Amino acid sequence: MSDAGNTCNKRGRLKIFFGYAAGTGKTWAMLEAGKTAREKGADVVIGYLEPHDRPDTSRKAEGLETVPCRVLDHKGLKLREMDTDAVIARAPQIALVDELAHTNAAGSRHRKRYRDIQELLVHGIDVYTTLNVQHLESLQDQVAAITGILVRERIPDDVFDLADQIELVDIEAPELLDRLREGKIYHADQARLAAQNFFTEDNLVALREIAMRRCADRLNRIAPETWARDHVLVCLSASPSNARIIRSAARMARAFDARFSALYIQTADNRDLEAADEARLQENMRLANRLGAQIESASGEDIAGQIGIFARQTHVTKIVIGRRGRKSVFGPVSFAQKLAEAAPDSEIFIIPDPEADTAAGTGTRNQNRGLKRRATDMSGLGLQLLVVAATFVLAWAGERLGFSQANLLAVFIFGSLAGALYARHIWQSVLSCAACVILFGYRFAHPVMSVVLFDKGCLMAFAAMLVISVVVSRLAIRLRSQASASAQAAAQNALLYEAGQSLQSLEQDADIAAYITKEISRYLDRPVVFYPNRSGSLGKPLYAGDPAGLLAAREQAVALWTLKNNRRAGASTDTLQGARGLYLALRHRQHIFGVLGIDLGRDRLSTAENVVVLSLLGQAGLALENNENARLREQEALKAQQQGMKTSLLRSISHDLRTPLTTIGASADLLTHPGLREDQQRSLAASIRQESLWLRATVENLLSLTRLDEGAVHLNRQEVELEEAAVQALQHTGTRQTDHPVTIDIAPDCSAFLDGRLMVQLFVNLIGNAMAHTPAQTAIMVSGRKQGDKVVLEVADDGPGIPKEVREHLFEPFCRKSTTIADSCRSMGLGLSLVHSIVEAHGGSISYRDNAPGACFCIKLPCTGETDEAIDTKCGRRPADDQSAADGV
Template sequence: MIRKETPDELLERLKYEESINSRGRLKIFFGYAAGVGKTYAMLSAAHDLKKQGIDVVIGYIEPHTREKTMALCEGLEKIATKTVNYHNIKLNEFDLDQALVRHPQVLLVDELAHTNAHGSRHEKRYQDIEELLKAGINVFTTVNVQHLESLNDIIASITGVVVHERIPDRIFDQADQVELVDIEPEELTRRLNEGLIYRKQQADQAITGFFNSANLTSLREIALRRAADRVNKLAEQVNHAGIGYADEHILVCLSPSPSNPKIIRTGSRMASAFKGKLTALFVETSEFPSMTKENRERLRDNIHLASQLGANIETAFGDDVAFQIAEFARNNKVSKIVLGRSNTRTRFGLIRRPFSEQLTAYAPNLDIYIIPDKDTPVLKRKLTYAGSCELNIKNLGFAAAALLLSTLISFIFYEMGFSEANIITIYILGVLITSVVTANQLISALSSILSVVIFNFFFTIPRYTLAAYDSGYPVTFIIMFIAAVITGDLAIRIRKQARQSANTAFQTKILLETSQLLQNAKSAEDIIACTSNQLIKLLEVPVIFYPSDDGHGLKEPSIFALEPMPAANIVSDNEKAVAEWVYENNKRAGKTTNTLGNAQCLYLAVRSDSQVQGVVGLALKEALDTFASNLVLSILSECALALEKDMYNYKREEAAVKARNEKLRADLLRSISHDFRTPLTSISGNASMLMNNCDRLEAAKRNQLLMDIYDDSMWLINLTENLLSVTRIEDGTAHLNMQAEVVDEVILEAMKHINRHASEHQLKVIESDEVLLAKMDSHLIMQVLINLIDNAIKYTPSGSEIIISSNKKGDMIEIKVADNGNGIQDKDKAQLFDMFYTVKKSVADSRRGMGIGLSLCRTIVQAHGGSIMVADNVGHGTIFTILLPSEEVDLHE
C-alpha cells in the first residue's frame, strides 16, 4: 500500500526539488588509490561533453607526471590558477572567484579532499565546490576512498597511514553521480613499476609501503562496498520518501580524548548501518573551566568532526558523567551508546569501577558498545583540582585570618575544658570556610596542613612543640588532615557547581527572556535591537547586525556594544564582504571558522527555513563552546521567526491597503458610472428636446429645460470638485491657503452657492454676537458648509428648517448645521464619514449621492486641525458640528 503524502510533506518536497533544480550537479570520479585513472576518466568525459556542445572548462587539474593524463588537458579551456605565498613558498591554487565569474556549464576541479593554502576563502576544496554548486555550476571532481571521514580509522588500521585530508561523508552521499573508476590491483602495481604513476624511486617506496598488494586489495574492497552502500541509501530515499528516522538512536560521547574521533566515526557508521539518528553528547563538569588549551582545542575538533558526520550536538552538565549520560539517553529514547575503552591504571591499590560499568548500573536496559583502540594512550589518573591554584594576597590573608580565628576559638574551648575532638572540629570548620570563600585548592591544602601543625603545636602534649607523646596522635593528625582536605575539596566543588548552575540558569533565562521580548517587539528595528542586546548580555562582546534588504543584499549595519567603540575595524569593506558572503551562501564564516577565517568577527546567518533575514557579526575573542553556540543559534532562530512574522505582517498590511485601494477604485468607478448617468441622461435628453422642438416650446418650458440642464451641470461640477479635493488632500498635494477669516462672512458666502432647492426649505443663519476669527482656507471650509447644507436640503422633507450658527467654545470655533428632518439612525452614524457610504433612504431629487461629500468634509476639517461630528437634534433631526481652532484678534494693530 502506497502512503499518501501529507500537504506539509508535499510542500517540503516541492521546496527541496526547487532548490535542487537551481543548484549545480556534482559528479565524483571515485577510486581506491592514486593511479587508478580518476583524472583520466574525468578528462575523457569532459571531451565527450565538449563534442556535444557543452561549455566545459578546467578549473584545476593536479599536475601529474602522467603524460597521457596531461595530454587530455589540451583542447579544453583552462582557468588560470592563483598564486598564494605561504612561508616564502609560492603555491598554485584553484581560483574560485574567477570560476564564478566565468560560470561554465561544467567545471573540472581535481582533488576534492585538498586543503587550500592559508589565506584562501575556504580551508577545504570541497567547500569551494559547494559554493560553485550553489551558484548553479555543474562540477566534475575526483576523490579516493581513504579520504572519506567515516572510514579514516579503518583504513589507517589497515595501511598504517593516517590520511589528514578528509571530506565529510555527506559530500560523497549527496553527490548527484558517482562513477567508480576501478582496475585490478595487479594492473595498478604494473603501472607503478613502469613509472606511469610516480617516478622510479617514489614508485619503489610506494610498492613496499602503502601500495602493497594486501593494502590495495583491502582498499578496493572498501571502495566497492562504499559505492554500493551509497546506491542502497539512494534507493531507500526513493522507496521511503517522507519517512524519518527509524527507531534506532545512536549516542556517542564527546571528550578531549585522542581516541574520541574513532568513537565518533564508529557511531556514524552504526547510525548509517541501522538507518538511525546520531547524537553526540558532551558532559560539562565543574572541571571544564580549568581544562588545558590543548584539551579544549582537541574537544573543539571532536565536536566539529561529529557535526561533519551529521550528529546532533548536545550538552549536559554535572560531575557524575555516567549519570548524566544515562539520564540523557533515557529522556531522548537512545537505543545504543558508543563508548571508548579507558586504559586507566589504579594507583595506590585503589580500585575504581570502569566507566562502562558505572553507565551500565545507571542504564541497564541500554545497548552499550565498547570500542577498543590499541593506540589509546594509558591514562594515569591524577589528582584533579576543582578550584584555582593561583596564590594572591587577598586569599592568603583570608586563610591566615581564618586560621587565627580558629586558633583563638580553640584556646577558649581549651580553657573551658572541651575535648580535643571539639577543637579539631573548629579547625576543620575553618578549612571549610576558607575553601568556600577562596575556591582555591592550593590555599585549601595549605590551610589543612597548617591546621594540623597548629593543632599539634598548641593543643597536644607536650604543648608548644611539634612532638606528641600519645602514640595515637599521628593517626589523629592524618585523619584530621584527610578530613580537612576532603571537606575543603567538596566545598570548592559545590561552589563551582553552584556557579555553573547559576551560569546555565542565566543563559537559559536569556533565551526565555529573548522569546518574550521578541513577541512584544513592534517593528523590525525593535527586533534587531532586542536580539543584539540579548547576545551582548550572553557573550559580552560587540554585535554587528546587517538587516536584509528584502532579498536584495544587506542594508547598512547597526553596531551594539556595552561601551562606545571605534567601528572602523569591524565594519570595514573586508568585514562587509564576509557578511555578504554569509548572506548569499546561508552559512557561517569569519573568525573561528574554516571559511574566511581572517575576519575580525564570526558571522552567522539569521535564517528561517532557507530564507536569510540578516547577518549577525560577533566580535569574539575565542571560539564559542557548544552550549553557548546552541544558545546563540536559538536566539538567532527566534529573531529570524520574529523578523519573518514582521515581514509577513507588513506584506499583509500592504496587501490589505492594495485591497482597500482596489475596492476604492471599484466603488469609485461604480459610483461614477451610476451617479453620472442620471444627470448626463437628463442633460442629453433636455438638450435633445431643445434642439428638436425649440420653436414649438413655450418660453416657460424652454427656461425650465435650460434650468434643469444648468442644475445637472452644476451638480456634476460640484461632484468633480469634491473628487479632486479628496485626491489632493489625501496624497498631500493640496496647498492650504491658511488665513484668519471671519466665520460669519464665510458662512454667508457659502449660502450663495447652495442647492437651488433651498427655496423649498426654511434656511436661517444665526450670526454670533462677537466677531469670531478662525485660521482657515476659506474656499475649502465653504465647500464643507455647502456639502453639509446641501445634504440637509437633500435628505429632509420640503418645508424643513435648517439653521446654521456659530459660537466660541474654549479655544475652538464651533459651527453647527442643524435640521429638524427625520434624523439619522445610530447604526449609520459610525460609518457616515466613510468614503462611499450612503444612508439607504429616498431623497428629494431622486439622485443618489456617491458618498464622498461627508468623507471630504472630515478630510478638510482634520487638515485644518479640527474635527467634525454628528448628533441628534432636540426633538428630531440632525446636527453636524464643526470645530476649528480660533484665531485671536490683535487689538494693537
C-alpha cells in the same frame, strides 16, 4: 531590511568522480565528461587541474579553456590555487575543479577547496570534481586502521551525500598496481615508496570495498522512505578520543539512514575548561557538525540522567558511547548501566576505545598541571592558614581556661571542618587538617612538645577528622560550583528571556538590529557591528563599542561574503580566517536580514558564549521574520481593501450613475419632440442641469479623494475666511437649500491658513450630506470659532441622526447611511470620506457626536499652516506632487 533574501535564485549542481585511490582515472573521467558536455553546447572551463606531472592528463585537457590560477608565495614557494573570483566572473555553465579535499595555501579565502566549490555552486555554476574515499571524514578511522596512515585532508560527509551525482571510477587492484609500476601514477622513487606503504594489494582491495559500500549507502539514503527513521545520539566532550566516537556514530547514522544528534552536557566540573580543552571541545563540535549532527546542549550534574531526558524527549533510538579503560572509584555501577536505566527505550552502543587510557592519562596530567597552577592561589592558601591560626589561638585560650584534652581535640576538629568548608580544592582541606593534627599533637597532646601523637585513643579520631574534612570539602566545593553554574545558567536564561520579551515589543527592523547588537556586545564585552541587507549589499552599519577594527575595507569584504553566501566567516573559522572579526548571518531559515560582526582578534568564543550568541541571533531573526510577515499581511489586507473598494465603486457606478444618466437621456429625448410647451422645456432643461451637476460633483469627489489618499495634492495655503467659504459652498448646493434652512454662525475672526478650494469642497460635502440624509425642512447649522491655536467648525442638523452600527465606518469610502430619504439612496458614500481626507491633509481632526436629535460633525484645524512635508510625515503619506486639489467645485 525587508529586501532581505538570497542572492542567487538557482544553485549549481555538483558531480563527484569518486575513486578508492590515486591513479584510478578520476581526473581523466572528469575531463572526458567536460569535453562531452562542451560538444553538446555547454560552456565548460577548467577552474583548477592537478596534472601530477602526467603527460596523458595534460594532453587530455587540451582544447578546454582554463581560468588562470592565483599564485601565492608560501615560505619561498610559488603555489597555484584556483582563482574563485575569476571563475565566478567568467560565469561558465560547468567548471572542472580537481581535488575536492585539497587544503588551500595560507592567504586563500577558504582553508579548504570544497568551500570554494560551494561558493561556485551558490553562484549557479555546475561543478565537476574528484575525490578519493580516504578523504571522507567519517571513514578516517577505518582507513587509518587498514593502511596505517592518518589522512590529513578530509571533507565533511555531507558534501559527498548532498552531491547531485556520484560517478564511481573503478579499476581492479592488480591493474592499478601495474599502472603504479609503469610510472603512470608517481615517479619511480615515489612509486617504490607507495608500493611499500599505501599501495599494497590488500589495502587497495579493502579501500575499493569501502568505496563501493559508501556509494551503495548513499543510494539507500536517497531512496524513498518507507519506515520511521532512527535517531542516533552521541555525546560531546573535550576528550581527545571523542572524535573517534563521533565518527563511529556518524557512520552508524548513515548506515541506518537515521537522524544524527550530538549532545553536550555542561556540568560543574567542565564549566571552566582550560584553553586546550576548550579548543578541543569546540573542534569536536565542529567535527560533529561537519558530519551532519544537530548540536544540542544541556546542563546538569547527572550526565546519564540528562542523556536519558534528552533521549525520551527527542525519541532517540541509538546512543553511542565510548568504553573507558578504568572503572568508577565511587561504586561498581558503570556509566553504561546508569545510562541503560535512564534511557531504557534506547539501544546503547559501546565503541572500543584504545585511546581511552591514553586520554585518561592526558586528563590526569592536565589535572596535575591544574593543581600546580592552583597551588599558586595564595588567597585560598592564606585563608586556610588563617583558619588554622584561629583554631590554634582558640585551643590555647581553652587550655588557659582549663579545658580538657578531649575538649581541645574537639576545637581542632571544628577547625578542620571550617577549613574544609572554605577550601577551594581538596588538597587545601587535607593540608589544613594535617596542620591541625600536627599542632594538636605537638602543642596540646601529652607529652607536650613531642610528635608522639598517634596513641590508640587518638588514632581513630585523627583518621575520622581527615575523612570528614575530605568529604566535607568535596561536598562544599561541588555545591559552590553548582551554585556558580546555576547562577550562570540563570543569568543566561534571564538574558534570553529578556531579549525575547524586548524583541517582541519592537516593530521597526532598525530597532531590532540595534537592540541585538547592543545586547551581544554587552554580553561578550566586545565591539559588535551589524550590517543590514540592502538588496544583496551592506547597508549603513550599526555598532556597539569601539568598532574601529571592524569597519576597515577588508573586514567589510568578509561581511559582504557572509551576506552573499549565507555562511559564517572570519576569525575562528575556516573561511577568511585572517579577519579580525567573526561574521555571522542574521537569518531565519534561508531569509538573510543582515550580518553581525564580533571583534574577536585572536580569541575564540567559548562554547557557552557561542550558544548564547546563536540563540540571540535566532530570536532576532524570528522577530524580523514576524515583522516581515506582518508587513506582508498588511499589504495583502490593503490589496484586499483596494479590491473591495474597486468592487464597491463599480457597483456604485453601475447602480447610482444609471439613474441620472437615464434621466438626462430621457429629458433630452423629450426635448426633441415638437409641440412641448415652454414651461415643459424649462422643466426638462432644469432636470438635465440638476442631474449633470450631481454627476459633476460625484466625479470631482472621486478625483479629489484619490489625489488626497495618494498624496498627490499640493496644498495652496492662504488665509481663508471660513465664513466666506461656507457661503460660497451654499451656492453650490443648488435648489436643495430651499428645502433645508441653513444657518451660518461663524465668528468674523475665524480664519486660518488653509487651501480655500478644499475648504469650499469640505463645506459642500458636509452640508450636502446633511441635506441628503434628513427630511425636508430640517434645520442645518454651520458654526465656527477659534480655540487657542485651532479653529473649531461644526455642521449640525436636527434630523434623525446616524445609526450606531454605521458610525464606526462613517469616514470610509462607499459607506451609506440607512435612511428612508429619497436623496440618500443616490449617494455613493464618498462625501464624508473626502472630508476626512481634506481635514487630515491639513493636519486636523474630525469627529462625530449625537446632536440629540440629529447629527453633528466637529472639525478642528490648525490656524497656522504646517509645512506639507510635516503633514505628510504625520499622516504617513509620500511627499505631495505639485498639483492643486481640484479644478473647482
